[in-house]
Amino acid sequence: MNKTIVFDMDGTLANFYGVKGWLDDILSSNIRPYLEAEPMFDVKTFNQLGSALVENGYSIKICSWLPDKGSKEYCKEVRQVKKDWLNKYIDFELANTHIVKYGYNKHYVVKEGLLFDDNNEVINKWLGKNRYAIKCENDNIDHNNFTILNAMYNILTGSIERNVVTL
8 A cells, every 4th residue: 555645835735825915926036925824734733643644654745836937046945935834834754845846747756645736737647556636725724624634534544535536
């Protein structure tokens, strides 16, 4: 059984799209929305479940895109701010953090596992042998909190239906 769990960041873990003016900021190479994005999950519960999953042999990874058409310097800043965000809110050990070029196919860097993402296109490209997905909603904190925490709990207890994809 595959024991890899992969999380997107923007719109899945981080309420990036809930930051007022986020689009204008990224178009002007401002990192403010990445700094101000709040978690889309209950931090304490997420960390308890994440720690338990890691202790039970699960590999938890991050695979997130950089902003579209960002300069090399801006993308370097965003990459660092995203890593800082993860360090601020996640207190268990992540196996890997991949912050890749916008539009890059995520299964090129993470070969298998269960992906949590808010983007239907990403999910459709992800699905395949040993690759499953759960759809999050980039504008719905309550949905993501319930979906993510419920799935993590069900993985931990062995009761998740791994062949069901929620779109």
